Amino acid sequence: MGRESRHSMLVHWAKLVLPLSALMLLSTLFLFSGRVDPTTASIYAKVDVDALVAEPRLTAPEYSGMTEDGAALTVRAKTATPDPAGHGASARDVIAKLEAADGAVTDLTAAAGVLDPALAQITLTDGVALQTSAGYRMATAKAEIATDRSRIVAPGAVHGEAPFGTIAAGQMEIGRTAPGAPYDLLFNGRVKLIYQPQQ
Incomplete structure (x- = not known):
């Protein structure tokens, strides 16, 4: 053969x-x-299937992009629920970071947030905490983060710690006052500053 x-x-x-x-x-x-017993499946399931069918949501979503002035914006959340009409999404347990081209960093956390592409804005609510690389640590009820430029606005009362003491105001804004200018942290409306000299 x-x-x-x-x-x-x-x-x-x-x-x-x-x-x-x-x-x-x-x-x-x-x-x-x-043999598989279908009645015991729900005991081991970590996801509520009925709730997912009724309200679809994303787990650990992340948004990242660059603003027109070269800053990097990153937003993460525990969960996000798309708007049924297609107008953005609402999220829970949100963490956001804005890293400017000049090295300035602003970190934000909140219990809730809404992404609105039509307004090019992310709105954080429910206990917003903000911290900057310049040493400011502020708390407010609401913060609006622009997705197309480096701008963060707290339209309501803010209070917290500054490098030189404590500060409270009716509103706050982080951004550029002019193209190419450094980032400014502006406080408006009944600003109250308690100066604490460094020892």
Whole structure:
């Protein structure tokens, strides 16, 4: 028997034996596997399927982009629920970071947030905490982050710590006063400053 005929015979038997072996393995797998009780599935499930069907949501979503003036904006959340009408999404447990081109960094956290692409804005609510690399740590009820430029606005009362003491005001804004200008932190409306000299 020549070499080619032996090879042909081997290929012929392999075409028969290999599929039969695979079929036997699958049969054994189903034969010895335990019966699945559908009523116990909910005990082990970590996801509420009914809630997901009624209210679709994303787990650990992340948004990142660059503003027109070269700052990097990153926003993460625990969960996000898309708007049924397609107008953005609402999120829970939000963490945001704005890193300016000149190295200034602003970190924000909040219990809730809404992304509105039409307004090019992310609105944080429910206990907003803001910290800058310049040493400011502020708290407010609401903060609006622009997604197209480096601008953060707290339209309501703010209070917290500055590098030189404590500060409270009716509103606050972080951004540029002019193109190419450094980032400014502006306080407006009944600003109250308690100066604490450095020791």
